[in-house]
Amino acid sequence: MSEVRLPGPVKATLVDAATKAPAGGFRFWLYGDEPEGTPPAGLNFRCPCGCGQLHGIAWRRKDGSPAGWTWDGNRQAPTCSPSIQSFNADGSKHWHGYLTAGEWGQA
Numbered sequence: 001m002s003e004v005r006l007p008g009p010v011k012a013t014l015v016d017a018a019t020k021a022p023a024g025g026f027r028f029w030l031y032g033d034e035p036e037g038t039p040p041a042g043l044n045f046r047c048p049c050g051c052g053q054l055h056g057i058a059w060r061r062k063d064g065s066p067a068g069w070t071w072d073g074n075r076q077a078p079t080c081s082p083s084i085q086s087f088n089a090d091g092s093k094h095w096h097g098y099l100t101a102g103e104w105g106q107a
């Protein structure tokens with residue numbers, strides 16, 4: 001499989017459940033035993049290319065220490081850094097891009 005490229009920016013829409021998300025839709029997640037209202041630990045998103053894959057990134061570990069990505073704290077139009085690389089089941093690269101101000105963009 002070859003790496004996909006977005007034809008243009010894709011809106012990142014906040015949803016209640018990632019399984020219901022359109023391409024580029026996302027939800028915040030918590031570790032399972034954390035109470036509602038705890039700051040999110042990361043986000044799950046449906047691949048912005050439209051393939052239907054679900055992915056996730058984390059910016060906080062369970063102990064509160066920082067994980068791989070940063071988040072600007074904006075819930076409606078989040079910016080995360082650095083870029084996100086996703087892979088196909090065979091380990092080949094699938095998509096590489098950014099989430100900036102609530103839009104998915106190509107790296």
Ligand SMILES: [Zn+2]
Pocket residue numbers: 004047048049050051052053094095
């Ligand atoms: Zn995809």
